């Protein structure tokens with residue numbers, strides 16, 4: 001099976017001419033690091049002074065990278081994508097909250113996304129970040145195996161209760177749910193929560209997914225250990241594979257604190273670990289007639305990664321639409337992978353971030369910053385959008 005990721009007519013089928021022109025303007029603006037830097041400073045200042053900038057944010061970056069401010073507001077985008085074979089994973093993208101009331105609010109929002117998923121085919125999975133439900137300092141102590149004081153123990157008990165409540169509900173309504181991966185110094189606590197939930201809720205089918213970041217060293221061993229433990233205990237395993245989002249932060253902390261960096265030495269090593277992990281799990285999944293109780297997600301904007309996994313699956317005898325494997329990208333990015341893979345019958349879903357505008361700003365700044373490199377993601381997005389605008393113009397002329 002050959003994928004034509006340059007087939008822009010398929011890639012941008014969900015976009016009207018106006019929305020494509022808007023994206024073109026936005027990615028051109030984002031390509032300028034100085035504009036992004038200045039825009040971030042001005043936006044933070046304007047929000048702090050409660051100046052009326054939300055309309056402008058809504059019409060630009062928010063519209064490009066978020067589905068709406070509420071679960072219900074995301075429904076039209078999810079529906080439009082589903083008509084073209086692409087699912088949506090509603091992601092409550094409010095970050096940096098630090099109090100128990102906010103953790104409870106994130107739990108409620110996540111439950112709302114799962115309730116929607118239970119009633120809409122367009123929303124096939126759910127997701128959450130453990131830092132949305134728990135104190136980072138407590139997660140760090142738990143990860144390091146340090147003793148907790150009474151107050152911390154209470155906070156940790158409440159965090160475990162929230163994770164269990166979400167996974168239990170996901171199990172009850174039959175909707176898979178993923179725990180995102182975060183910084184290495186809190187990840188052990190997240191891994192333990194995820195594998196404990198798998199042991200509880202993945203008995204008949206995979207409901208709970210953990211995330212493995214392949215930019216970290218030793219991830220293939222981690223994966224093999226997780227699969228062996230699940231096999232011995234008789235439960236299923238769901239894994240989302242990503243490369244990892246916190247590389248600079250990880251390296252800086254390791255340097256400042258004088259421990260070996262947990263990150264692969266270079267991009268080629270990250271790519272090799274990603275390929276090794278994904279192929280190990282696809283081979284361990286086996287053929288359709290004797291498949292293990294596993295499910296995977298390839299969370300990546302890398303064309304080669306998507307293509308390699310797709311070929312491995314078909315070589316193992318899987319029909320694209322029947323394999324327990326999802327290909328996932330972020331909303332507003334890499335539609336050329338999402339819609340082309342869906343066009344070939346694979347299961348595809350896009351993270352659809354949502355939340356109040358002022359609270360999703362950290363997420364939006366990250367997307368803006370990661371898209372400032374003309375050589376990287378922006379170059380790719382811009383080139384494809386330009387090609388599609390040109391194609392549409394020539395179709396209109398003929």
Ligand SMILES: Cc1cc2nc3c(=O)[nH]c(=O)nc-3n(C[C@H](O)[C@H](O)[C@H](O)COP(=O)(O)OP(=O)(O)OC[C@H]3O[C@@H](n4cnc5c(N)ncnc54)[C@H](O)[C@@H]3O)c2cc1C
Nearest residue numbers: 180181215242243244245266267270299300301302328329
């Ligand atoms: C659906 C989805 C879900 C995601 N969930 C998570 C999550 O839960 N946790 C999380 O951390 N991230 C998550 N991400 C982000 C992801 O980890 C990557 O940052 C992002 O997708 C870019 O990697 P790539 O595979 O798409 O593409 P590529 O452009 O091929 O790879 C870029 C990535 O390679 C790695 N890299 C780049 N340079 C080097 C170097 N010099 N040395 C070593 N490694 C290098 C970095 O991880 C970088 O992000 C998610 C992404 C998607 C699409």
